[in-house]
Amino acid sequence: MKKSTKKTLLSLLLALTLTVSLTACGSGKDGDGNTIKIAYLPITHSLAVLEEAKELEQQTGLKVEPVKYGSWPELLDALNSGNVDGASVLIELAMKSKQEGIGIKAVALGHRDGNVIVVSNDINTAADLKGKTFAIPHRQSSHNILLNDALATAGLTIDDVNVTELAPTEMPSALASGQINGYCVAEPFGAMGVSLGAGKVLFSSEELWENSLCCGLVLTDKFINDRPDDAKYFVEQYKQAGNALDKEKAKEIAKEYLNQSDEVLDTSLQWISYNDLDITEDTYNTLVEKVKSYGLSDNPPDYNDFVKNF
């Protein structure tokens, strides 16, 4: 092969590689710029964004494309690398990303309340948890905070229990088999443990922490800066979708996306609501105090740096 031909082939190859990688890494938006990609996990805590996607489907213009992930770490990778425009995510995980320099803003709550502490049938009070094994999905979660709050009602701390991190889907069977004595995790996995007969509800989130926060809807700074009008419209529509999400509608959406039985969903959806999803400074500051006092983080982001109200 002649040197010049070789050179041409090489540059062609290089150009091709560049095109492929540019297309592949994308910015989270599709070719026509009308779609917003939002990462979610198949849990009841993400139903507001799924409801919004459904509502906007009927209209022309902006579309929401829900992108499903199997675990929080996978979802965070997508969010932190800009492969999606936003996510419905545990707010503590988003705070940690923000703290680590990722350009994101929390623009609304994912839901209100909606968590329970599930324990095996032989446990009747928080004091009974002493020396027992308790599962949470992630250290950076309201489930960790709720466990700390529950223990505090009996004068105990996190050092009095064995805390283990488990995948949400494994928790109901781990409780049934006696591998763990209790857990707290995004729904409907608490309801699943109850409906299996593996355990019972010891506390609901509102009994431990009034106006508790859990998941947040976050958007990347890039998306907010590149498409400010779309971002504003998206957040407005999201809050409206949340306000419209009554138990019946929530169940309809959950059945479509979550693949759970009626019994599990009926139990789970009693505990959660989606109306009024603004993140107020007061509720955020309570979260910040808990994050600091329970040792999740020493330096969580300030309200004004992290929360954006449209």
Ligand code: ZN
């Ligand atoms: Zn949540």
